[in-house]
Amino acid sequence: MKNISELQLKNDRPGIFTIYKKHWPLLLMLLPGFAALVLFNYVPMFGILIAFKDYKFMKGIIGSEWVGMEHFITLFSQQNFGHVITNTLWISIMKLIFGFPMPIILALLLNELRGQKFKNAVQTCTYLPHFFSWVVLAGIFKMVFANAGPVNELLKILGMDSADFFGxxxxxxxxxxxxxxxxxxxxxxxxxxxxxSGVDETLYEAATIDGAGRLRQVFCISIPSIIPTIITVFILNLGNVLNAGYDQIYNMYNPTVYEVADIIDTYVLRALSAMDYGVGTAAELFKSIIGFILVMAANKLTNKMSDNELGIM
Amino acid sequence: MKRTTGEKIFNVCNIIFLLLFAFTTLYPFLYMLSISLSSAAEASSGGFHLYPKDVSLTAYKMVFKNDNLIIAYANTIFRTVAGTLLGLLVTCFYGYALAREETPHKRFFTTVLVFTMLFNGGKIPTYLVLKQYHLLDNRWVYILPMLISAYNVIVSRAFFMSIPNSLNEAAKIDGAGEFKIFFKIIVPLSKPIIMTIALFLAVAHWNTWYDSLMYITDNKKIVVQVLLQRIIQESDVTLITQGMINPDATEFTSSTVKAATVIVAILPILIFYPFIQKYFTKGMMIGAVKG
Amino acid sequence: MAITMKRTTAILLASSMLAAALSGCGGAQKSSDDKMTITWLAPYNQGASEGTNAEKLLEEQFNVEIKPLFYPKQNYNDKKTMLLAGGEIPDIIYEMDPSYVANDVSQGFLAQVDYSAIAEKAPSVYENINNEEPKAWLYSRVDGKNYGIPNFNYTNQLGRLGLWRADWLKNVGIDKIPETIDEMHDALLKITTQDPDGNGKNDTYGMSGDISNWHTMFSEVFGAYGVLPYNWMKQNDKVVYGGFADGITDAIDTLAQWYKEGIIHPDFTTDNVFDSGKDKFSGGSVGYINQNGGYIDPNDTGCLAAVTKQLHPEADVKSSKFVKGPNGDSGTQCWGSPCHIVCFGVQVEKDEAKLNKILEIFETLMTDDELLKEVKIGKEGEIWNYRDASKGFAGGIEFVSPYDDGTQLANAGYDPSFNAPSFFVPLTPSRTVYEEFVLEGQDEFIEEYKQAENGHTDLFIKPDVLPSSAKYFENLRTQQINLIVKAIKGEITSAQYLEQFGTIWKNGGGTTLEEEAAELNAEMDTIIEEVCTR
Known part of the structure; x- marks a missing residue:
């Protein structure tokens, strides 16, 4: 009797090694990625300790003295730090609000184009700016949006006041x-x-036969079929909410607008010495933790709303 | 297909909007191309620079006369090709395994992955670790640390999840192993996402220069971007000679040479995109296999 | 989920332990034979490799083994820090800024070197510094001790240059290049309002500015009122920060008036003297520019005057001295000749033989002109030729192909700049050698327009010499520029500038900087006495 029940138990919940034995190919597929993550991402993470230490290179990270939360206190007690956080949040939230839907709209609009050659040409043009560094782009913007530049000329023709974009x-x-x-x-x-491109073409055909217009097809077929991608990308983007774009701001910024444009990264670099590794690491860790909390929360919410269908983990 | 008036208006507006948008995004490229082909004086005359007024190849000659350009290009191509192929394999394996219901410890492997997207050890600890791995001055430093990224894995996983499980089960009944299923069934069905990830990886590899600047000292192993930055710094020997300019002042490099280095650096990778565009054509997935 | 997180944490901890165990070590390098090995790190000739002629020459002459580390100038400090953090400390460490010296001293990377050691083993080097600018010793001084040898760049000492469109001046009825601030105002106003280019459009401005490169920002106007707004100055025998010095409000009022009259181009907040600012002059939107210091030769085809003439054949570009203010002050900010510091790895502190050897090399390079020239530019006939042998170096030299290409020349280990440091000659040659290389015609031009007295240098050469500068100064300066721009645009008055900046200064660490400045000033005389009387 006892034997039988044990046997049954085994059958209901197979032992961990049985599972491994059955699914070893899947685990093998995970192995190279996992090894790379451990070696190149997790091993260097001992560096996070620098946020809590007075890092002296000669003593090594482990040998350096603990300073507790001192670097965080230095960071948060900086004059203007609240202001800097507000700027960072403002810029990155605006970037999320406008920057997140824009690629979706663009993809849908491109998807509605009929001529394949035209579509390819437009698509190729739109992704060009990704290849230019912000140094190059900022130089061009300074010319285009200058007070005597083409954009202001256009505003003048339209009878509007000139705009001082950089001031x-x-x-x-x-x-x-x-x-x-x-x-x-x-x-x-x-x-x-x-x-x-993964959407089944027959769905559109069927909809056309049913008399659904183009707009209806977009809302009833195209958008629903990319919803999982949209949600995934959104959750991933949330992790970056305290990265308002250092490279961009650094290249476009000038002292007249520091009040509204100073973000955590520019501020840490300028107000605290670039060589203050402790405070720098503390600032990075702070951003990471906030990003992590947001990603986790968004993921949980998504899982709750979609029956564990759409979250990223 | 019959079109309503509303649809026609929409089509026209859509085309106009996309054309305008495409023009603004094309403009920086035209601007740099035009500056790089101008004479030094023309380049500093200010203005819109849509096309070069008098074509001059001086800047390109300046860039191409460098002996090391070929070897630097070879390094960049090596890292892009090898890095993309290996990265693609590792990413898709990981993404596919996470997409499968049966994979043990899925939560754990996902969390481990997502965590790396948000936390990193910082510049100096990373350097110390790479030094311990003997990856400094070693071309593998371009490839190994970039094998896997959370973003690419999760995006690929979302696609793999949309492939119906019934296909697997049918294949298993036929006696196919997991690897066979992956290469024979999954990969052909996933071409759009595989090409997308390949594009992401290739562009990331092509554009990354920081690792080359920081971890490589051997001139035979640097990538093309680093070499081009050097050319900018050392372009004008006649001015540096005899103290006419301060050798520390890179600002004196003419803007035409700077623009030429930008064009030389990005042109090869730009060609990659049109090549993979054909995989984005609608209806890649054939209705029948959607089950 | 909770279990997952625990496991993740465990992995993280385990890998950290591994890494910590791994990174504990790091060792000194030793040479395989009896020759002394000198590891040599500097941000020059980044494309070169070990084994250049210059290196062999030094190795032979001094019986040493040189292990050069040619690092890129870009991100040099980052890459250097990584090398040091990894436990590899070179014997010669080139430092670009006094604040990096202070940082590397606090990390224990650099060797302390007594003044007496340098005076004894490298007397010409020592003397050259004391003759040129003894204040340079501030660069290598941390907590009252010396950690290296300060270096020079002679062209950094030359002031900037004013350039005028003389043809425009003529078109508006002015024959003479303005010499006082009032004449300058008159000329700029006429250029702005009287259509000097005769195109029938009101599209010209007097001048633009550059607020990103703060040292060039209207510096000739501030100079006319005797102020360096972002530097430490001595006024009435007291150390003051230029932002509060006498004359600052007068200068700001003048600029505000000019802005109101439309003399100053509205793009002055985004223009950069190295690109768009320069282009405004050559493109014909402004009639005057305070040009950055680089060019000495006005006949060079790449220089601003030449480019302007290429674009506008009718242009007549005239160089000018900077205008005099109401009290006869004039000039602009200039960096002064001290630049960079040559330091030694901490292991050299205990290795007297090595320190002496390095000092011997430096001393010989300073005294033996033949060796110096061969290390810098190689042999005549092989690497280069005189343009006109009868004039010597003053007539100019030409490099033999392939060395006429800058990169090829640098990759071969050479560096033709005698005014500045280079890889194998990290200490800039003496002023006499530099002057031998100044082109014929250049010296008269320098004499006329770029005299040293036209350039005003910070009391401590560079404001970041103060110990707390790294912490406070850049932030304060950004806010100061912001206020000055507001005042120029007329959003606040110059009195409000003083008041608001005063508050910012007090709350942002300015008081500490003031105390340190006063202290350093008092100490400076002692330092100079200490180094000069040896």
Whole structure:
């Protein structure tokens, strides 16, 4: 009797080694990636300790003295730090609000184009800005949006006041968000275009036969079929919410707009010495933790709303 | 197919909007191309620079006369090709395994992956670790640390999940092993996402220069971007000679040479995209296999 | 989920332990034979490899083995820090900035070197510094001790140059290049309003500016009122920060008036003197520019005057001295000749033989001109030829192919700049040698327009010499520039600037900087006495 029940138990919940034995090919597929993650991502993470230490190279990270939360206190007690956080959040949230839907819209619009050659040409053009560094782009923007530049000429023709894009705080923020959205749209659209190409063509045919218009097809077929991709990309983007785009701001910024454009990274680099590794690491860790919390929360919410269908983990 | 008036209006507006947008995104490329082909004086005359007024190849001659350009290009091509192929294999294996219901410890492997997207050890600890692995001044430093990235895995997993499980089961009944299923069934069905990931990896490899600058000292192993930055710094020997300019001031390199280095650096990778575009055509997935 | 996280943490911890165990070590390098090995790190000739002629020449003459580390100038400090953090400390460590010296001293990487050791083993090097600018010793001084040898760049000492469109001046009825601030105002105003290019459009401005390169920002106007707004100055025998010095409000008021009159181009906040600012002059939107210091030769085809003439054949570009203010002050900020520091790895502190050997090399390079020239530019006839042998170096030299290409020349280990440091000659040659290489015609030009007294240097050469500068200064300066721009645009008055910046200064560590500046100033005389009386 006892034997039988044990046997049954074994049958209901197979031992871990039985599972491994059965699914070893899948585990083998995970192995190279897992090894790379451990070797190149997890091993260097001992460096996070620097955030809590007075790092002296000669003593090594382990040998350096603990300073507890001192670096975090230095970071948070900086004059203007609250201001800097507000700027960072403002810029990155705006980038998320406008920059996240833009690639989706672009992909859907491109998907509606009929001529394949034209579509390919437009698509190729839109992803070009991804290949230019912000140094190059910032140089071009400074020319295009200058006070005597083409954009202001256009405003003049339209009878509007000229706009000081690099001197006026509000306009500068708009310019930062706008150019970031513009730069990322074409590149970001690629992943959605890939997802759209996976949509079963017969669905569109059936819809046409049923008399559904193009707009209806977009909302009833195209969008629902890329929803998983949209949600995945959104959750992944949330992790970056405290990275407002150092490279972009650093290249476009000038002292007249520092009040609205100073973000955590530019501030840490300028106000604290670039060589203060402890505070620098503390700032990075702070950003990582906030990003991690947001990703986890968004993931949980998505899982709850979609019956564990759409979350990333 | 009959089109309503609304649809026609939409089509026209759509085309106009996309054309305008494409023009703005094409403009930086035209601008750099035009500057790189101008004479030094023309380049500093200000203005819109849509096309070069008097074509001059001086800047390109300046860039191409460097002996090391070929070897630097070879290094960049090596890292891009090898890095993309290996990265693609590792990424798709990981993504596919995470997409399968049966995989043991799926949560664990996903968490381990996502965690790396948000936390990193910092510049100096990374350097110390790479030094311990003997990867400094070693071309594998371009490839191994970039084998896997959370973003690519998760995007590929989303696609693999949309492939119906019934295909697996049918194949298993026929006696196919997991690897055979992956290469014979999954890969052919997943061409759009595989090409997308390949594009992401290739572009990332092509554009990354920081690792070359920091971890490589041997001139035979540097990538083309680093070499081009050097050309910018050392372009004008006649000015540096005899103290006419301060050798520390790279600002004196003419803007035409700077623009030429930008074009030389990005042109080869730009050609890659049109090549893979054909995999994005609608209806790649044949209705029948959607089950 | 919780279990997963625990496991993740465990993995993380385990891998950290492994890494910690791995990274504990790091050792000194030893040479395989009896020759002394000198590891040599500098941010020059980044494309070169071990075994160049210059290296062999030094190795033979001094019976040493040189292991050169040719690092890139870009991100040099990062890459250097990584090398040091990995436990490999070169014997010669080139430092680009006094703040990096201070940092590397605090990390224990650099050897302390007594003034007496340098004076004894490298007397010409020592003397050259004391003759040129004894204040340079501040660069290598940390906590009252010396950690290296300060270096020079003679062209950095030359002031900038004003350039005028003389043809425009003529078109608006002015025959003479302005010499006072009032004449300058008059000329700029006429250029702005009287259509000097005769195209019938009101599209010209007097001048633009550059607020990103703060040292060039309207520096001739501030100079006319005797102020360096972002540097430490001595006024009435007291150390003051230029942002509060006498004359600052007058200078700001002048600029605000000019802005109001439309003399200053509205793009002055985004223009950069190295690109768009320069292009505004050559493109014909402004009639005057305070040009950056680089070019000495006005006849060079790449220089601003030549480019302007190529674009506008009618242009007549005239160089000018900077204008005099109401009290007769004039000039601009200039960096002064001290630049960079040559330091030694900490192991050299205990290795007297090695320190002496390195000092011997430096001393010989300073005294033996033949060796110096061969290390810098190679042999005549092989690497280079005189343009006109009768004039010597003053007539110019030409490099033999393939060395006429900058990269090829650098890859061969050579460096033709006698005004500045280079890889195998890390200490800049003496001023006499440099002057031998100044082109004929250049010296008169320098004499006329770029005299040293036209350039005003920070009291401590560079404001970052102060110990707390790294912590406070850049942030304060950014806010100061922001306020000055507001004042120029008329959003605040110059009195409000003083008041608001005063508050920012007090709250942002300015008081500490002031104390340190006063202290350093008092100490400076002692330092100079200490080094000069040896």
């Amino acid at each position: 006026n705080g509000g306009l500068f923020r708009g310019l930062v968000v706008g150019t970031a959205v513009w730069q990322g749209a074409g590149w970001g659209a690629i992943v959605y275009l890939a997802a759209l």
